[in-house]
Amino acid sequence: MVSIIPFLPTFRWYAAWLSERWKGVDEVSATAIANTVAGIQGKDFARAVIGGNAGKNLLSVPVAGGSNSLKKAERLPKIRIADHGNWRHVHLGAFEAAYGRMPFYPHLITEIKRCYAAETAFLSDFNHLLHQALCSILFPTGLRMPAILPEAAAERGRELLKEVAQEKSMIETLFRFGSESILPLMADQQK
Numbered sequence: 001m002v003s004i005i006p007f008l009p010t011f012r013w014y015a016a017w018l019s020e021r022w023k024g025v026d027e028v029s030a031t032a033i034a035n036t037v038a039g040i041q042g043k044d045f046a047r048a049v050i051g052g053n054a055g056k057n058l059l060s061v062p063v064a065g066g067s068n069s070l071k072k073a074e075r076l077p078k079i080r081i082a083d084h085g086n087w088r089h090v091h092l093g094a095f096e097a098a099y100g101r102m103p104f105y106p107h108l109i110t111e112i113k114r115c116y117a118a119e120t121a122f123l124s125d126f127n128h129l130l131h132q133a134l135c136s137i138l139f140p141t142g143l144r145m146p147a148i149l150p151e152a153a154a155e156r157g158r159e160l161l162k163e164v165a166q167e168k169s170m171i172e173t174l175f176r177f178g179s180e181s182i183l184p185l186m187a188d189q190q191k
Contacts, residue, residue, distance in 0.1 A: 002032060002041075003029070003031045003032040004035075004123075005124070005127045006035065006044055006048070007047060007048050007059075007127050007130070008050070008130055008134075008169040009048075009131070009169065011164050011168065011170050011172075011185075012037075012167060013038040013170070014138075015188040015189070016037035016038060017031060017033075018185055019189055020034065022189070042070045042071050043067050045127070047059060048169040049167065050094060050098050050168060050169050050171060050172060051098040051099065052094070052097070057094055059094060061087065061123060062082040062084060063082055063123055065079070076123075076124060077122070079124070080121055080122055080123070081121060081123055088117075092109075092113060092116060095171070099172065099176075102175040103175075103178065104177065108174055108175055111133040111136065111137070112133060115129045115130050115133050137178070137181075138182050138185070140179060154183075154187065157183030157184050158187045160187070161187045161188055163176075
């Protein structure tokens with residue numbers, strides 16, 4: 001099992017990862033399990049689906065050696081980002097176009113821009129940095145499962161879960177619902 005965090009994982013990936021973390025599974029093992037549950041392999045470690053004019057837009061992080069280098073799991077930790085082209089600018093523009101009018105865009109984009117501006121050489125480091133940014137919004141007080149979720153919060157989570165595009169990046173849910181994004185994740189755990 002591969003324990004590298006994919007590029008901007010889906011809601012589905014986060015639901016699987018969170019389920020394992022709340023069971024007490026360590027970060028590395030939870031990541032590997034979430035990768036298996038979400039079917040992450042090869043190119044998926046360097047690409048993500050976000051919203052767009054046609055319903056979805058595929059973002060890819062260019063890697064040294066091309067996408068073929070992503071096929072061998074043992075190579076993943078050492079795959080370098082290829083900084084040719086203007087992909088960072090293109091990605092940020094795609095976020096603006098897809099999510100710029102969403103309520104929590106101004107709050108989250110600053111953290112995302114910080115990740116994109118960071119001098120990260122390896123894909124695994126870049127993906128982990130983005131994961132940490134998303135987690136800081138999802139879990140501002142730490143990764144703790146409440147003993148009992150109040151019924152109003154559980155109901156709100158079930159409502160939001162119906163509106164979540166589970167195969168798109170978690171970033172979409174966060175731009176739409178902000179810190180309330182934890183509620184549909186929790187509702188998904190209680191199915």
